[in-house]
Amino acid sequence: MFGQLRTEVNKVLETARSGKLIGSSLDAKIYLHSSDADLSSKLHETCASSNDADELHRIFITSQVEILSSMGNGIAESIPYSGDCLIQGKKVWVGVSRADGSKCERCWNYSTKVGSFSEHPTLCSRCYNVVGVQPLPVVAAVEEMFVLAVHEYRVISFGFVLTYL
Numbered sequence: 001m002f003g004q005l006r007t008e009v010n011k012v013l014e015t016a017r018s019g020k021l022i023g024s025s026l027d028a029k030i031y032l033h034s035s036d037a038d039l040s041s042k043l044h045e046t047c048a049s050s051n052d053a054d055e056l057h058r059i060f061i062t063s064q065v066e067i068l069s070s071m072g073n074g075i076a077e078s079i080p081y082s083g084d085c086l087i088q089g090k091k092v093w094v095g096v097s098r099a100d101g102s103k104c105e106r107c108w109n110y111s112t113k114v115g116s117f118s119e120h121p122t123l124c125s126r127c128y129n130v131v132g133v134q135p136l137p138v139v140a141a142v143e144e145m146f147v148l149a150v151h152e153y154r155v156i157s158f159g160f161v162l163t164y165l
């Protein structure tokens with residue numbers, strides 16, 4: 001089912017790309033809507049999946065995916081590119097807009113969380129969690145001590161040379 005959906009999503013992404021709305025698919029946010037209750041709940045489940053590999057945005061290689069429960073409030077008009085398709089005989093509406101937030105420097109996904117971590121203002125929350133657990137500050141501190149030690153050694157030996165000149 002998701003393979004077929006990905007093919008349909010790619011078609012709308014391609015239109016958005018030729019319309020210069022997006023460059024890479026990671027610049028995009030996908031909207032999906034189905035009035036079929038079964039299909040709609042299946043989409044919601046996959047979107048909220050805790051297993052990262054199954055998340056829809058990873059399947060589509062876009063930054064975000066939102067499942068729309070209804071198409072009210074002029075939402076369809078606010079989304080620049082869209083198309084209808086049939087998945088397992090059920091109608092699905094696919095929309096593409098630019099992704100929300102800013103681009104993460106590390107993974108190139110867009111996220112509204114980019115800019116919210118003062119120590120790593122260019123990272124999304126996922127990358128922040130990855131980078132945050134690496135002992136980078138410790139390594140930096142050790143390097144600094146080493147540089148200081150070398151510097152001190154040079155000063156001492158320089159003083160030594162001066163004394164014996």
Ligand SMILES: [Zn+2]
Binds near residue numbers: 106108109124125126
């Ligand atoms: Zn990231």
